[in-house]
Amino acid sequence: QVWDSFGRVLYNSQPHEYPITSLAWALDGELFAVGSFDTLRLCDKTGWSYALEKPSTGSIFAISWSIDGTQLAGACGNGQVIFAHVVEQCWEWKNFQITLIKRRTMKVHNVINDAVDLLEFRDRVIKASLNYGYLVVSTSLQCYVFSTKNWNTPLIFDLKEGTVSLILQAERHFLLVDGGGLYLYSYEGRLISSPKYPSMRADILNAQTVSLSNDTLAVKDKADEKVIYIFEALSGKPLGDGKPLTHKTEIVEIALDQKGLTSERKIAFIDKNRDLFITSVKRFGKEQKIVKIGTMVQSLAWNDTSNILCGIQDSRFTVWYYPNTVYVDKDLLPKTLYEKDASEFGKTPQIVSFAGNGITVRRADGSLVHLHVSPYPAVLHDYVSSSRWEDGVRLCRFVKDQTLWACLAAMAVANKDMTTAEIAYAAIGEIDKVQFINSIKDLPSKESRLAHMLLFSGNTQEAETLLLQSGLVYQAIQVNINLYNWERALDLAVKHRTHVDTVLAYRQKFLEDFGKKETNGRFLQYAEGVSV
Amino acid sequence: AMAQAALGAAGLHFDELNKLRVLEPEVAAQTVQLREECRAFVDKTAEFQRIVGSLIELVDQLAKAAESEKMKAIGARNLLKSIAKQREAQEQQLQALIAEKKMQLERYRIEYETLCKTEADQNEFIDQFIFQK
Numbered sequence: 001q002v003w004d005s006f007g008r009v010l011y012n013s014q015p016h017e018y019p020i021t022s023l024a025w026a027l028d029g030e031l032f033a034v035g036s037f038d039t040l041r042l043c044d045k046t047g048w049s050y051a052l053e054k055p056s057t058g059s060i061f062a063i064s065w066s067i068d069g070t071q072l073a074g075a076c077g078n079g080q081v082i083f084a085h086v087v088e089q090c091w092e093w094k095n096f097q098i099t100l101i102k103r104r105t106m107k108v109h110n111v112i113n114d115a116v117d118l119l120e121f122r123d124r125v126i127k128a129s130l131n132y133g134y135l136v137v138s139t140s141l142q143c144y145v146f147s148t149k150n151w152n153t154p155l156i157f158d159l160k161e162g163t164v165s166l167i168l169q170a171e172r173h174f175l176l177v178d179g180g181g182l183y184l185y186s187y188e189g190r191l192i193s194s195p196k197y198p199s200m201r202a203d204i205l206n207a208q209t210v211s212l213s214n215d216t217l218a219v220k221d222k223a224d225e226k227v228i229y230i231f232e233a234l235s236g237k238p239l240g241d242g243k244p245l246t247h248k249t250e251i252v253e254i255a256l257d258q259k260g261l262t263s264e265r266k267i268a269f270i271d272k273n274r275d276l277f278i279t280s281v282k283r284f285g286k287e288q289k290i291v292k293i294g295t296m297v298q299s300l301a302w303n304d305t306s307n308i309l310c311g312i313q314d315s316r317f318t319v320w321y322y323p324n325t326v327y328v329d330k331d332l333l334p335k336t337l338y339e340k341d342a343s344e345f346g347k348t349p350q351i352v353s354f355a356g357n358g359i360t361v362r363r364a365d366g367s368l369v370h371l372h373v374s375p376y377p378a379v380l381h382d383y384v385s386s387s388r389w390e391d392g393v394r395l396c397r398f399v400k401d402q403t404l405w406a407c408l409a410a411m412a413v414a415n416k417d418m419t420t421a422e423i424a425y426a427a428i429g430e431i432d433k434v435q436f437i438n439s440i441k442d443l444p445s446k447e448s449r450l451a452h453m454l455l456f457s458g459n460t461q462e463a464e465t466l467l468l469q470s471g472l473v474y475q476a477i478q479v480n481i482n483l484y485n486w487e488r489a490l491d492l493a494v495k496h497r498t499h500v501d502t503v504l505a506y507r508q509k510f511l512e513d514f515g516k517k518e519t520n521g522r523f524l525q526y527a528e529g530v531s532v
Numbered sequence: 533a534m535a536q537a538a539l540g541a542a543g544l545h546f547d548e549l550n551k552l553r554v555l556e557p558e559v560a561a562q563t564v565q566l567r568e569e570c571r572a573f574v575d576k577t578a579e580f581q582r583i584v585g586s587l588i589e590l591v592d593q594l595a596k597a598a599e600s601e602k603m604k605a606i607g608a609r610n611l612l613k614s615i616a617k618q619r620e621a622q623e624q625q626l627q628a629l630i631a632e633k634k635m636q637l638e639r640y641r642i643e644y645e646t647l648c649k650t651e652a653d654q655n656e657f658i659d660q661f662i663f664q665k
Binding site: 014016017038039048049051052054358363365366367368369370371372 | 621624625628631632635638639640643646647649650653
């Protein structure tokens with residue numbers, strides 16, 4: 001049986017013929033081995049069995065793994081010691097399937113033209129990763145980088161310390177994690193940077209606690225699990241002012257989005273209560289709020305070609321086509337989602353990959369399930385990043401899907417293209433927003449238009465600051481009055497010595513409408529001074 | 533005759549050959565005869581013992597042969613029983629391996645089904661596209 005840290009049973013195996021005499025976890029926590037009479041079984045961390053061997057050695061009483069996680073030794077009832085090596089690991093990406101057939105040999109199968117290549121290594125293969133057109137393999141002494149276009153000429157460089165525990169890839173570089181630290185290499189083999197943070201324990205990082213994208217590296221701290229350290233990938237220095245991202249509860253999994261501009265890089269994370277949050281990676285100036293976008297989330301993954309996020313929420317499979325919506329127009333978020341029932345995925349599904357339109361999920365029994373999502377949002381992301389607004393509108397008109405229109409609306413507002421926003425909002429029937437946008441278009445100055453657009457996204461503070469900066473004091477006051485921020489309105493009016501009477505007038509009307517009496521001291525004081 | 537009696541009283545006798553003998557001639561002859569007969573008896577007994585000895589040896593060898601055959605028979609019977617158990621154990625092992633393979637098959641089948649569905653959906657999508665265009 002396998003339990004999680006809360007004590008809930010995650011997996012129950014079928015009964016074996018003989019009692020189980022030994023069990024050992026591999027050091028990276030991904031696999032464990034079970035020994036019984038004449039039996040050795042290799043299992044995944046979620047419980048399902050990878051392989052079963054029947055050596056005739058009597059009961060296996062003790063199992064121990066090697067540090068690199070590739071070999072194990074077992075003490076057997078007949079006095080022998082048995083050594084086992086993990087083979088036949090499989091990596092898949094697009095049209096390539098790579099299998100480790102022997103300890104030092106890999107077979108590459110290109111399914112399009114059925115070509116098979118054999119890759120030989122000098123030493124035992126420890127870890128490998130296949131993504132973005134590159135295969136990165138670490139052996140006990142060296143690291144090999146192969147391009148999928150040419151398997152014959154790998155780049156080889158020596159590793160300082162033997163045991164690489166994790167390889168993470170991004171489009172332009174990859175990360176090696178070994179006992180000594182984190183090392184970022186380019187695909188040409190050049191060491192780019194080696195980020196460090198206080199009390200770093202590099203041996204206990206795994207794919208859920210580290211995330212890499214083209215310009216940023218994020219690592220969850222082990223000492224304080226509420227903290228995420230964010231580094232600039234190319235320099236290895238902490239991003240912005242150096243303060244890490246702190247959350248109020250412990251964090252379980254983190255993921256950076258892969259595409260888009262560095263200034264808009266977002267990080268999504270799941271905390272211990274299984275809530276999903278998203279925030280910007282920028283650490284200077286005003287921090288962006290951490291916004292919750294999901295609950296009971298078990299697994300998540302960003303797409304590799306556009307900033308679409310998918311996750312499994314409880315028993316629903318959800319795709320957030322434009323997660324940035326929360327910073328633009330919170331009400332639109334539910335309209336930009338795609339949800340599908342996920343009960344066919346079983347109890348504890350894990351998302352394995354999200355590439356192109358295809359999502360691969362591994363169920364609790366070990367089987368892989370594939371599904372796909374609509375390709376249109378990715379196309380829309382593409383149009384928007386090159387500011388092809390008319391193409392975006394045409395696409396939405398062609399597809400006639402409300403979700404797509406909602407995404408376009410949010411993207412348009414984020415990029416301040418109000419014409420497209422107006423069309424998009426009209427298409428999804430949000431009349432009030434259309435009216436507001438129309439009124440923005442009629443405003444005289446650029447700053448006031450900008451300020452009102454900020455208001456539209458809910459950034460009242462920024463809007464007010466902008467108006468004050470551009471000298472539109474009356475508008476700033478009016479904004480506060482419209483939001484019933486009486487104190488603030490009065491403060492501004494007094495500070496700029498203008499329109500105090502306007503504020504008072506609105507305040508009085510408000511009180512009359514609601515049949516209340518003036519109780520605020522300051523207003524009473526000013527009301528005496530000025531009569532309306 | 534008196535001489536004979538006088539000799540006889542002294543314990544001496546004359547025999548036919550007129551030799552002086554300590555024993556009476558008849559007794560002497562009988563003693564010799566007894567001696568001869570005893571000798572023959574002893575020889576015969578020794579002969580008998582020899583024959584019986586060889587018979588015993590023969591029978592012993594036969595006993596050993598019978599013993600070893602019995603052991604072989606018991607051993608063969610045990611082997612038969614153990615083979616039966618071994619076969620059972622082998623069968624169990626193979627069953628376990630079969631179960632394992634079945635699970636793998638199930639996993640792959642599920643994956644295959646979802647892939648088929650994906651393929652069907654995508655074909656449908658392509659058709660829709662072409663049709664709409």
